[in-house]
Amino acid sequence: MPQVFDLRSSGRRTLESIVPALQIVIASSTSYAVAHYLLGHAVPLLAVTVTISSLGFVRDARPIRVLETAIGIIIGIVLSEALLLTVGQGLWQVALVLMLTLIVARALSPSNAFAVAAGVQSMLVMLLPVPAGGPFVRSIDGIIAGVVALIVTALLPRDPRRLARQDARRLFASLTEALDSLVVALERADEPSAERALERLRTTQPVIDSWAASLDSAAAIARISPFLRRRRPDLLAQTRVLRGMDLATRNLRVIARRIDFLVRDGAPRPGIASIMASLGTSVELLGQSLDDPLLADTVRVGLVAVAERLRPDTVVSGAPVTDSVVILMMRPLLVDLLTAADLPAEKARALLPEL
Known part of the structure; x- marks a missing residue:
């Protein structure tokens, strides 16, 4: 063709x-x-x-x-x-x-x-x-x-920072769309929405790889170029976000596969959907924080609020094992997002409520 x-x-x-x-x-x-x-x-x-x-x-x-x-x-x-x-x-x-x-x-x-x-x-x-x-x-x-x-x-260096920003925007756009689809899937027990989210997430790895390549190139050029040296803090910040989002995306793929299986019983799950919606808002703000670093504090506050809710017994009264598994799977996802938002992993794990 x-x-x-x-x-x-x-x-x-x-x-x-x-x-x-x-x-x-x-x-x-x-x-x-x-x-x-x-x-x-x-x-x-x-x-x-x-x-x-x-x-x-x-x-x-x-x-x-x-x-x-x-x-x-x-x-x-x-x-x-x-x-x-x-x-x-x-x-x-x-x-x-x-x-x-x-x-x-x-x-x-x-x-x-x-x-x-x-x-x-x-x-x-x-x-x-x-x-x-x-x-x-x-x-x-x-x-x-x-x-x-x-x-x-x-x-006369090329400036791969622009390509890196484009890759970052593509990744965050994909994640935001996938999270929105997962919210719909959980609220309405909608299988097509879960499948759309999963398909969207499966396309993210090449974007992550491109973002990593652009950042590596930009950092290497900044080390020898007098014109890009002052951009190194920004590149280091992007690298931190990339590491966290790479892990978060991998976790989200696993969660999406679980939700795709879960919603086939036709039962809406508004409690889990609410948490997923909050994560979607935080992920969208995290993407915007690459251009506006002041948003990072807002992202951390929002994610900390989500952390306090990640207990199966508080999300769904008498939560069945299938629902509890999804909520438990969100805990490492949250740690990855907090790490991307510049919170040390130890502190992020400490924020999770005891089970």
Whole structure:
């Protein structure tokens, strides 16, 4: 079935690519200028192509990834040039060099794109005429590209914080929708609502992984970039929220599966629904606290109030075992949410009423 063109996704992808594209253009132009005008290399093709391959459009813009990519590709270029001097040019030589480069690239990195980039650079070495100044001129161009890519990463950094915020908003939107559906499921014994919540929660792990990757990238860049260093406290706060929400989401999936089974008896459970609604309000505010840290106090107050209610005998008089299990499962969920709201886990556990 042909894929339908999504104009909104295309527009969003284009806007997100403007800064990385600008960074790549500046870095590639600088590499070319250094190799051509400063060192006198007539056609410093690899200075440009290695820069593009090192930076790329990947979400992970960490300096260590840029360095690893540049080093790996440069190793491929040096290997190709050494083999070119040893075995010369020809069909079997091209096949040999490509095979060795791909094997070395796969040994150096698990990235498929990395191996392909290294293979492409090695073929440029093997198929293009040897430049004036000797074959290892191209290795020098590769080193220039790697150095420039790192410098540009530090001085003209991409700002993954925006991507991290987008991922965070997507996660909290999904959790809020899922919690709302669970409230409806419990209030009305509505099976479709429980199923919708469960399906929504099953889509959250890729968002969590993307958020984690964006935060790791942003934190790594902030360590070397003078322009992003002052953002480190904000990134640390987001990392704390992410850790708590990752655990909370896992717990909520388990609870949703239990509720999906529970509501099949057709009995409404307004008491549990009320607690779930309170959790939904707190989760929504917790998401907003990433932009407004002052809301964190409100979140903690709301969650503490929920903690005081998490006893089966107070939620439902003479609660059956099936209902009690759901209420007990909410206790670790609450601890995770309190941890995300910057309360130490020990204190969060201490707030739970004794059973």
